[in-house]
Amino acid sequence: MDQIILMTDLRDLMKVINIKRIVTASLLMMVLMSLPVQAEMTTVNLELPEYFNFDDNYYTVFGGPDVSATLIGDNEFSRGDEVTLNINLMNKGVITGFESDDEADDSSDLEQKIQQTEMGYESQRTTAIGIVAILVSEGPDVRVKSGPQEAGTLVSGEQTEDPVMFNIEVSKNAPAGEYPLSLQLYYGYQENVQIDGDNETDLGITNMEVGLWYAVGQQMQNISVIVEDEADFEVVNVTGELEAGSEGLLRVVYKNTGEEAVKDATVRISAADPFSTTDDQSFLGSIAPGETAEAVFKLKVDETAVSKNYAINSEIKYEDTDGHSQISDTVKIQTETLPAGSSGSGMGKYIGIVVVLLILGAVFVGVKKYMGKKEGDK
Numbered sequence: 001m002d003q004i005i006l007m008t009d010l011r012d013l014m015k016v017i018n019i020k021r022i023v024t025a026s027l028l029m030m031v032l033m034s035l036p037v038q039a040e041m042t043t044v045n046l047e048l049p050e051y052f053n054f055d056d057n058y059y060t061v062f063g064g065p066d067v068s069a070t071l072i073g074d075n076e077f078s079r080g081d082e083v084t085l086n087i088n089l090m091n092k093g094v095i096t097g098f099e100s101d102d103e104a105d106d107s108s109d110l111e112q113k114i115q116q117t118e119m120g121y122e123s124q125r126t127t128a129i130g131i132v133a134i135l136v137s138e139g140p141d142v143r144v145k146s147g148p149q150e151a152g153t154l155v156s157g158e159q160t161e162d163p164v165m166f167n168i169e170v171s172k173n174a175p176a177g178e179y180p181l182s183l184q185l186y187y188g189y190q191e192n193v194q195i196d197g198d199n200e201t202d203l204g205i206t207n208m209e210v211g212l213w214y215a216v217g218q219q220m221q222n223i224s225v226i227v228e229d230e231a232d233f234e235v236v237n238v239t240g241e242l243e244a245g246s247e248g249l250l251r252v253v254y255k256n257t258g259e260e261a262v263k264d265a266t267v268r269i270s271a272a273d274p275f276s277t278t279d280d281q282s283f284l285g286s287i288a289p290g291e292t293a294e295a296v297f298k299l300k301v302d303e304t305a306v307s308k309n310y311a312i313n314s315e316i317k318y319e320d321t322d323g324h325s326q327i328s329d330t331v332k333i334q335t336e337t338l339p340a341g342s343s344g345s346g347m348g349k350y351i352g353i354v355v356v357l358l359i360l361g362a363v364f365v366g367v368k369k370y371m372g373k374k375e376g377d378k
Helices: 010-018 025-033 109-126 345-377
Strands: 003-005 059-064 067-072 082-091 094-100 128-137 142-144 149-154 164-170 177-196 199-201 204-206 209-227 233-239 247-256 262-270 281-287 292-301 309-319 325-327 331-338
Touching (some): 067 128, 067 209, 082 149, 094 109, 233 331, 247 262, 247 281, 247 331
Antiparallel strands (some): 059 094, 082 164, 262 281, 309 331
């Protein structure tokens, strides 16, 4: 890990103390904005004061921040959902150990006091400074609509007062299953401390100078969301002869393309111009995944209807496997209207009339011949 080095003299230190001795979020964001997506750490070179001498570093401390994330609330959603994920962050960082580079027994009073002061500062190593959270989806079925979110600073044992929020959208075509989202956390933390001073008095160390060396930490954690099993429907076949000015039957075959079986399914259509009906519902019954069922509707077509393709909206109401009543998304039925008389039904009537007339004519001729023959016999 490359490092960000931040030094301060006593005057600067007092300013730092006023902001709880943290690297400001703006500084950390400036660094993060310069990083590529994979967040390879980049060194920010700041001028080092002359008094920062690694030979005078009394302790090497191990450990640091450990920020964990927990999703608040339900993580199961339906296709097409747009929801907000609320994520709680908690810092569980601990100091796991330290090494002393000098023995305090043989040190002067000043050095012993400096060592004690340095250890006090070293305990702040577990603080996660200016946390920035980024949520990344690994596939197109779940899209993260929110950018990086700031989560503030957490000392060890603290958690965020307000959750970090990310808006996500589940694709309407997302298959049921579990979808891992990568939560990337970046923060500054205190890497090392050096204390220097002129003398030790009853009032403390005179002309004390504090050097704070910061680094950027990175943690990654998966946050999973689940797309629930559910029924889904599509129209796979449409038959019927709908003729302008006439009434006809429309037969529609629906297929359950989802993962969940349904029962007591009923489909309702929304008939709009040029269609009208007094029978807008049809019972489908139980449909298992992959199975089909046929609905039949009686529609009347306005006599002024233009011959073209029309889309009729339909919705399916059903009972899911948990016994809950559900209504599907709108399923469109594509159908065509025909010009008046083009279906052959009108011609059939005309032919029937002609046949009847021919029969009547033949009978009339036969009767006339018969009557003429009878008169000749007389």
